[in-house]
Amino acid sequence: MGTPAAQDAGPRRVPRPRADALRNRERIVTAAREMFVEFGPFAPLDDVARRAGVGNATLYRHFPDRDALVHGVVLAVMSSVNDQAERAAAEEADTFDALVRFAHAAAGERIGALCPMLSSGFDGHHPELVAERARLEVSVQGLVTRAQEAGRLRTDVAVGDLMVALSQLTRPLPGVGCLDIDQFVHRHLAIFLDGLQAPARSALPGKAATLEDLRSDP
Amino acid sequence: MGTPAAQDAGPRRVPRPRADALRNRERIVTAAREMFVEFGPFAPLDDVARRAGVGNATLYRHFPDRDALVHGVVLAVMSSVNDQAERAAAEEADTFDALVRFAHAAAGERIGALCPMLSSGFDGHHPELVAERARLEVSVQGLVTRAQEAGRLRTDVAVGDLMVALSQLTRPLPGVGCLDIDQFVHRHLAIFLDGLQAPARSALPGKAATLEDLRSDP
Amino acid sequence: MGTPAAQDAGPRRVPRPRADALRNRERIVTAAREMFVEFGPFAPLDDVARRAGVGNATLYRHFPDRDALVHGVVLAVMSSVNDQAERAAAEEADTFDALVRFAHAAAGERIGALCPMLSSGFDGHHPELVAERARLEVSVQGLVTRAQEAGRLRTDVAVGDLMVALSQLTRPLPGVGCLDIDQFVHRHLAIFLDGLQAPARSALPGKAATLEDLRSDP
Amino acid sequence: MGTPAAQDAGPRRVPRPRADALRNRERIVTAAREMFVEFGPFAPLDDVARRAGVGNATLYRHFPDRDALVHGVVLAVMSSVNDQAERAAAEEADTFDALVRFAHAAAGERIGALCPMLSSGFDGHHPELVAERARLEVSVQGLVTRAQEAGRLRTDVAVGDLMVALSQLTRPLPGVGCLDIDQFVHRHLAIFLDGLQAPARSALPGKAATLEDLRSDP
DNA sequence: TATGAATGAGATTTCATTCAT
DNA sequence: CATGAATGAAATCTCATTCAT
Numbered sequence: 001m002g003t004p005a006a007q008d009a010g011p012r013r014v015p016r017p018r019a020d021a022l023r024n025r026e027r028i029v030t031a032a033r034e035m036f037v038e039f040g041p042f043a044p045l046d047d048v049a050r051r052a053g054v055g056n057a058t059l060y061r062h063f064p065d066r067d068a069l070v071h072g073v074v075l076a077v078m079s080s081v082n083d084q085a086e087r088a089a090a091e092e093a094d095t096f097d098a099l100v101r102f103a104h105a106a107a108g109e110r111i112g113a114l115c116p117m118l119s120s121g122f123d124g125h126h127p128e129l130v131a132e133r134a135r136l137e138v139s140v141q142g143l144v145t146r147a148q149e150a151g152r153l154r155t156d157v158a159v160g161d162l163m164v165a166l167s168q169l170t171r172p173l174p175g176v177g178c179l180d181i182d183q184f185v186h187r188h189l190a191i192f193l194d195g196l197q198a199p200a201r202s203a204l205p206g207k208a209a210t211l212e213d214l215r216s217d218p
Numbered sequence: 219m220g221t222p223a224a225q226d227a228g229p230r231r232v233p234r235p236r237a238d239a240l241r242n243r244e245r246i247v248t249a250a251r252e253m254f255v256e257f258g259p260f261a262p263l264d265d266v267a268r269r270a271g272v273g274n275a276t277l278y279r280h281f282p283d284r285d286a287l288v289h290g291v292v293l294a295v296m297s298s299v300n301d302q303a304e305r306a307a308a309e310e311a312d313t314f315d316a317l318v319r320f321a322h323a324a325a326g327e328r329i330g331a332l333c334p335m336l337s338s339g340f341d342g343h344h345p346e347l348v349a350e351r352a353r354l355e356v357s358v359q360g361l362v363t364r365a366q367e368a369g370r371l372r373t374d375v376a377v378g379d380l381m382v383a384l385s386q387l388t389r390p391l392p393g394v395g396c397l398d399i400d401q402f403v404h405r406h407l408a409i410f411l412d413g414l415q416a417p418a419r420s421a422l423p424g425k426a427a428t429l430e431d432l433r434s435d436p
Numbered sequence: 437m438g439t440p441a442a443q444d445a446g447p448r449r450v451p452r453p454r455a456d457a458l459r460n461r462e463r464i465v466t467a468a469r470e471m472f473v474e475f476g477p478f479a480p481l482d483d484v485a486r487r488a489g490v491g492n493a494t495l496y497r498h499f500p501d502r503d504a505l506v507h508g509v510v511l512a513v514m515s516s517v518n519d520q521a522e523r524a525a526a527e528e529a530d531t532f533d534a535l536v537r538f539a540h541a542a543a544g545e546r547i548g549a550l551c552p553m554l555s556s557g558f559d560g561h562h563p564e565l566v567a568e569r570a571r572l573e574v575s576v577q578g579l580v581t582r583a584q585e586a587g588r589l590r591t592d593v594a595v596g597d598l599m600v601a602l603s604q605l606t607r608p609l610p611g612v613g614c615l616d617i618d619q620f621v622h623r624h625l626a627i628f629l630d631g632l633q634a635p636a637r638s639a640l641p642g643k644a645a646t647l648e649d650l651r652s653d654p
Numbered sequence: 655m656g657t658p659a660a661q662d663a664g665p666r667r668v669p670r671p672r673a674d675a676l677r678n679r680e681r682i683v684t685a686a687r688e689m690f691v692e693f694g695p696f697a698p699l700d701d702v703a704r705r706a707g708v709g710n711a712t713l714y715r716h717f718p719d720r721d722a723l724v725h726g727v728v729l730a731v732m733s734s735v736n737d738q739a740e741r742a743a744a745e746e747a748d749t750f751d752a753l754v755r756f757a758h759a760a761a762g763e764r765i766g767a768l769c770p771m772l773s774s775g776f777d778g779h780h781p782e783l784v785a786e787r788a789r790l791e792v793s794v795q796g797l798v799t800r801a802q803e804a805g806r807l808r809t810d811v812a813v814g815d816l817m818v819a820l821s822q823l824t825r826p827l828p829g830v831g832c833l834d835i836d837q838f839v840h841r842h843l844a845i846f847l848d849g850l851q852a853p854a855r856s857a858l859p860g861k862a863a864t865l866e867d868l869r870s871d872p
Numbered sequence: 873t874a875t876g877a878a879t880g881a882g883a884t885t886t887c888a889t890t891c892a893t
Numbered sequence: 894c895a896t897g898a899a900t901g902a903a904a905t906c907t908c909a910t911t912c913a914t
Contacts, residue, residue: 018876018877018913018914019914020877020878020913020914021876021877021878024877024878042260044903044904044905045904045905045906046903046904046905054878054879055878055879055880056879056880056905056906057878057879057880057906057907057908058877058878058879060905060906060907061876061877061878064906065905065906066905100420115389115391116391116392118391119391119392157405157409160402161402161405161406161409164399164402164406165387165402165406165409165410168386168387168388168389168399168406169383169386169387170386171333171386171389173333173334173336174334181382181386183424184378184379184382184383184424184427186423186424187375187379187422187423187424187426187427188379188382188383188386188410190413190420190421190422190423191375191379191383191410191413191414191422192383192406192409192410192413193413193420194412194413194418194419194420195408195409195410195411195412195413195414196409196413197419200412201412201415202408202411202412203408204405204408204409205404205405205408206401206402206404206405208405209402209405238894238895239894239895242894242895262886262887262888263887263888263889264887264888272895272896273895273896273897274888274889274896274897275889275890275891275895275896275897275898276894276895276896278888278889278890279894279895282889283888283889284888454892454893454897454898455893456892456893456898456899457897457898457899460898460899476694478696480882480883480884481883481884481885482882482883482884490899490900491899491900491901492884492885492900492901493885493886493887493899493900493901494898494899494900496884496885496886497897497898497899500885501884501885502884551825551827552827552828554827555827555828593841593845596838597838597841597842597845600835600838600842601823601838601842601845601846604822604823604824604825604835604842605819605822605823606822607769607822607825609769609770609772610770617818617822619860620814620815620818620819620860620863622859622860623811623815623858623859623860623862623863624815624818624819624822624846626849626856626857626858626859627811627815627819627846627849627850627858628819628842628845628846628849629849629856630848630849630854630855630856631844631845631846631847631848631849631850632845632849633855636848637848637851638754638844638847638848639844640841640844640845641840641841641844642837642838642840642841644841645838645841674873674874675873675874678874698907698908698909699908699909699910700908700909708874708875709874709875709876710875710876710909710910711874711875711876711877711910711911711912712873712874712875714909714910714911715873715874718910719909719910720909
């Protein structure tokens with residue numbers, strides 16, 4: 001006490017998570033992400049724990065139930081996707097090329113695996129999720145807006161359309177890899193992106209999907 | 219034996235299914251199709267039976283296990299889809315319009331629900347399935363070929379590309395209807411179809427998917 | 437159809453539970469009652485099922501969760517106790533003797549084992565429970581009232597006092613039979629019953645407990 | 655070694671427990687006593703530790719397993735009860751009044767919570783327990799003997815009867831406070847004490863319980 | 873020493889499938 | 894043939910206890 005280190009914080013309140021605990025949490029999220037991509041969001045949690053190399057109860061310490069784990073994985077994927085969006089915006093000269101690069105990068109991040117996770121009990125109002133969505137607003141929405149202003153992207157679509165179709169087209173098929181969908185993903189994405197270029201050949205039914213529409217319970 | 223009734227078949231060989239048994243089978247397939255669309259291919263079979271209004275053991279009499287039931291549903295969906303393809307080919311003058319009409323009709327038939335079913339243990343060599351695929355060969359393949367020959371469809375895609383993307387884009391989200399995907403399906407399909415029109419704006423990665431590629435275990 | 441048996445009931449609605457199912461249900465309740473007496477209301481349900489000689493899932497078919505099972509056991513015990521009360525009232529000449537006989541009989545029925553069960557999630561408003569309590573109202577309340585009117589029972593106690601003290605004094609000690617409480621139960625009950633005889637030697641603190649006070653959530 | 659400090663003990667033999675360790679032990683026993691009264695003797699030990707405001711491992715340092723903790727709590731309760739007995743004997747003129755006062759005081763000390771604890775693996779021969787029982791012998795046994803010699807207490811009961819009935823009548827109902835038993839405890843105790851006064855109205859079945867009978871494994 | 877984290881064993885509950893009426 | 898009931902295997906989750914910081 002009285003040391004400089006003790007000044008800016010109360011005495012050992014929230015005593016900084018231990019290094020090994022952080023590493024375990026990381027490993028669990030990684031394992032869960034892989035398992036969910038491969039077997040869907042109902043992969044046995046014991047298997048997730050085994051793949052992460054921890055006991056099952058350790059998993060439950062970090063994530064009290066499946067929904068919490070799904071939440072963690074969704075956050076991780078969204079974060080990666082946002083990273084990709086920011087990188088694409090920064091490094092790509094042409095506005096549509098940036099979109100294309102982002103889309104294929106997001107496919108690589110297995111963004112399609114998010115879809116089935118959203119079906120689980122899911123709190124769309126969780127602060128962390130709201131924050132990550134705000135980041136998405138800035139990055140991907142930016143990509144879309146700039147491409148539209150440059151006349152490179154048809155104006156009857158919105159960012160939600162891009163995200164949903166991107167996710168659907170890249171959704172994995174849970175279970176064993178009979179009919180490996182991955183080999184087709186980038187083809188179909190390319191076709192869809194072609195369809196996104198202005199001018200529109202056909203009038204689109206329905207209304208453009210905004211980010212708000214992607215909220216679980218609006 | 220020897221009686222007129224026994225002429226075309228041995229005694230009590232295939233004793234012609236009773237009318238109520240046939241109706242039960244039909245109701246089970248219908249119920250299973252709805253449940254699989256709503257909850258995915260792992261919906262509890264007892265629930266399927268309850269929705270069909272029969273006892274669970276009756277379900278098991280008609281379909282010895284889940285795979286058999288999935289098989290039945292897949293056949294039913296493929297059959298409906300083939301019907302739609304034949305109708306579109308017969309009634310639509312423009313070759314690409316026929317494709318468009320077929321695609322939206324197939325989306326209405328919930329073809330996307332097939333995807334997760336293909337993950338189950340699935341015998342791609344089953345005679346009925348082979349037969350239905352042959353019908354697909356004639357109908358949808360015909361739509362594609364004609365549109366390509368008429369210069370209305372880019373030539374670097376194949377029928378497998380259409381079927382897979384069509385299925386993926388229309389896949390339902392299992393669970394409660396948070397984020398109702400259905401409202402977007404036809405939009406995204408329209409965009410994808412725009413992308414399918416010739417000439418191609420971008421070179422497609424990978425190779426075109428044929429019907430053969432859609433076999434579960436190639 | 438058209439038979440007399442089919443007249444008074446719609447066609448096979450609520451098709452009368454099967455004999456073996458009824459027997460199983462009975463066996464489960466009996467086993468649970470024994471286990472709860474011996475190990476308390478948190479005895480493993482698998483053990484209950486094993487003692488009943490059925491599979492665990494059979495237990496869950498009859499009683500969806502522990503509370504339902506506890507409910508069933510409580511009903512069974514209350515029913516037995518009510519039987520004892522009616523018999524004592526019918527066969528015993530002296531009004532206080534009837535109370536005494538009932539109390540010891542109820543102790544033999546292990547009424548004390550009810551106490552810890554009431555701690556579980558427990559629906560005091562369940563119709564069956566309400567009915568059984570009404571029966572208690574008639575029988576035990578009758579015993580108490582008559583004894584009081586005959587001047588054989590102090591008038592500053594009520595039926596709730598009797599039931600609670602009777603239950604408490606005869607509560608089993610869960611776990612192995614170290615310190616076998618059973619050998620003392622009837623002694624202490626006799627002393628308490630002595631204290632119940634008029635005239636009161638001491639003023640009682642608090643207010644008399646009615647049957648209403650024994651409702652879980654009043 | 656050889657230093658003055660090491661004279662009365664070998665080097666670092668029983669190095670006198672630190673003040674904070676003692677305080678922790680105290681807090682753990684208090685918390686455990688409260689939790690056991692409220693939730694029974696199987697309250698999660700992590701919860702006990704949390705209520706005590708210490709880490710779970712600290713609890714395990716002081717009490718290697720649940721039985722050790724139960725042992726500690728039982729000792730604490732017995733000690734309090736003995737205190738009450740000595741005070742009642744010293745301050746109350748009438749011998750039966752002393753018993754009455756002691757009984758109600760013991761009820762206030764939650765002596766009833768001891769009952770379920772005796773079900774746990776319990777070493778009745780532990781020296782500390784033997785010592786505390788000896789103290790009980792002197793204090794409560796003294797109260798009983800004196801009242802009997804004064805003709806104020808029926809002679810067919812023994813101190814074990816008093817202790818067991820007293821404990822049973824004041825046992826708490828674990829779980830949430832539906833049916834709050836506490837409001838009735840002192841009523842029933844008063845009735846029981848009335849029944850304890852001489853002369854006996856009824857012959858008691860069984861044999862009087864001595865302190866020896868309360869040993870866990872006789 | 874005190875602590876948060878980790879762990880495996882066990883309890884509850886669900887469900888695909890078989891049995892008996 | 895149709896049905897309700899029964900079953901075991903597996904999944905989720907809890908908790909007493911040990912480990913490492």
